[in-house]
Amino acid sequence: MSPSRGGEQLELELERSGGFAGLFLRASFQYSELSESERGAVELCFEHWPGSDPGAGQPDRFCYRLDLAERTALVPEAHWPQALNALLTALRPAPG
Amino acid sequence: MRSYHFIVPPQLLEQRALRGSAEEREIALATLSIDHSIRAGRIQNALLAGSAQRLQLAVTRGAGRPDRTVFNARHRLDTHATSVLRTEEGQPSADEAANEAFDGLGATYGFYWDVFRRDSIDNAALPLLGEVHFGERYDNAFWDGQRMMFGDGDGQLFTGFTKAIDVIGHELTHGVTEATLGLRYLGQPGALNESISDVFGSMVKQYQLGQTAEQADWLIGAGILGPVMQGQALRSMKAPGTAYEGDNQPGSMSGYVSTASDNGGVHLNSGIPNHAFYLAAVALGGHAWDSAGRIWYEVMVRGAVGPQAGFVQFAQATTTMAASLFGLGSAEARSVQEAWRETQVL
Ligand SMILES: [Zn+2]
Numbered sequence: 001m002s003p004s005r006g007g008e009q010l011e012l013e014l015e016r017s018g019g020f021a022g023l024f025l026r027a028s029f030q031y032s033e034l035s036e037s038e039r040g041a042v043e044l045c046f047e048h049w050p051g052s053d054p055g056a057g058q059p060d061r062f063c064y065r066l067d068l069a070e071r072t073a074l075v076p077e078a079h080w081p082q083a084l085n086a087l088l089t090a091l092r093p094a095p096g
Numbered sequence: 097m098r099s100y101h102f103i104v105p106p107q108l109l110e111q112r113a114l115r116g117s118a119e120e121r122e123i124a125l126a127t128l129s130i131d132h133s134i135r136a137g138r139i140q141n142a143l144l145a146g147s148a149q150r151l152q153l154a155v156t157r158g159a160g161r162p163d164r165t166v167f168n169a170r171h172r173l174d175t176h177a178t179s180v181l182r183t184e185e186g187q188p189s190a191d192e193a194a195n196e197a198f199d200g201l202g203a204t205y206g207f208y209w210d211v212f213r214r215d216s217i218d219n220a221a222l223p224l225l226g227e228v229h230f231g232e233r234y235d236n237a238f239w240d241g242q243r244m245m246f247g248d249g250d251g252q253l254f255t256g257f258t259k260a261i262d263v264i265g266h267e268l269t270h271g272v273t274e275a276t277l278g279l280r281y282l283g284q285p286g287a288l289n290e291s292i293s294d295v296f297g298s299m300v301k302q303y304q305l306g307q308t309a310e311q312a313d314w315l316i317g318a319g320i321l322g323p324v325m326q327g328q329a330l331r332s333m334k335a336p337g338t339a340y341e342g343d344n345q346p347g348s349m350s351g352y353v354s355t356a357s358d359n360g361g362v363h364l365n366s367g368i369p370n371h372a373f374y375l376a377a378v379a380l381g382g383h384a385w386d387s388a389g390r391i392w393y394e395v396m397v398r399g400a401v402g403p404q405a406g407f408v409q410f411a412q413a414t415t416t417m418a419a420s421l422f423g424l425g426s427a428e429a430r431s432v433q434e435a436w437r438e439t440q441v442l
Pocket residue numbers: 020059060266270290293
């Protein structure tokens with residue numbers, strides 16, 4: 001995946017929803033500024049959890065959503081890659 | 097034909113049910129089934145659940161007594177932690193969260209037992225296992241199908257999840273829902289699953305405080321919010337959407353949220369059935385568990401709706417159950433129906 005398209009910087013959007021609280025938290029990142037391992041983990045998420053149709057989950061577990069250009073991935077907490085944990089520290093509450 | 101049913105002491109039957117041959121077990125169970133005592137039901141439930149260890153527990157521990165163990169996850173995401181902080185036999189722990197979890201599990205067990213004669217999550221003496229200090233600054237609590245996990249919170253959004261008894265009641269009730277209706281955790285059935293946990297979590301708190309429906313605050317998660325969260329709780333069953341700054345829960349179908357996030361907005365749209373329960377409970381007055389709570393509980397244990405049930409099916413089931421339990425045209429039947437109408441579900 002190229003870090004930019006047509007010279008435009010791609011922005012990766014991350015959302016965490018669910019949990020007992022049901023809070024929505026969001027953060028965005030310049031895709032080009034992610035490390036190689038982080039970009040690899042993001043690509044694996046798009047490969048294994050593509051699309052924006054939610055599946056049935058487990059009660060009160062977190063749900064992660066990644067958006068990059070036209071691609072979306074919905075990743076259950078149990079499958080969230082450790083390589084992306086550093087991104088979670090940037091999450092801030094946002095309206096649902 | 098003479099019957100020996102009432103000559104054989106129950107203790108002997110229990111021993112046969114526990115240790116006898118398949119034929120002896122069957123006879124012992126059939127005999128015990130004539131005795132409609134709670135003890136017999138407990139033993140049968142445990143046997144049906146298929147665990148000899150749990151059957152032994154059911155026989156020896158006695159009805160109405162929980163079997164709690166609280167583990168220390170030691171800040172790891174370990175759902176099988178083995179370090180024990182507190183058991184039924186042990187002394188209170190030096191760990192405050194462990195004691196809070198232990199007490200909350202006990203209060204929840206006590207509510208279900210005292211009010212509904214339900215013996216733990218599965219009504220078959222399932223041991224209640226909890227883990228505290230789950231993860232690093234983990235902002236969550238959840239039931240994983242076997243144990244309840246409690247994070248300490250990050251100190252900013254949340255200050256810990258063992259401090260609010262309704263949180264513990266909420267999580268344990270996810271286990272009860274799994275054992276009864278098995279509601280799919282997605283979309284409307286998922287929102288019903290969430291709502292049922294809030295309903296019973298709130299009643300656990302009300303029961304402990306001895307509150308009537310009018311006296312209750314109907315808040316979920318009061319006391320666990322950190323300094324970043326502006327508000328008094330996470331959800332308000334009385335006034336959905338007002339618990340904290342940014343709370344977007346709807347209280348009626350006109351505000352229903354369609355979203356792919358949060359398993360289809362299960363923590364958002366739960367505000368609608370939450371508010372319906374609140375309206376019914378307050379209209380009926382007194383203790384919520386005596387009227388509306390009883391109706392909701394019977395819908396669960398009688399499997400009145402399927403795992404894919406939506407709001408309308410659940411509303412119809414509770415209305416029908418209210419009429420069945422309290423009579424057609426009763427205040428209970430009318431109040432439940434009116435609550436679902438006011439929330440625009442019916
Ligand atoms: Zn929940």
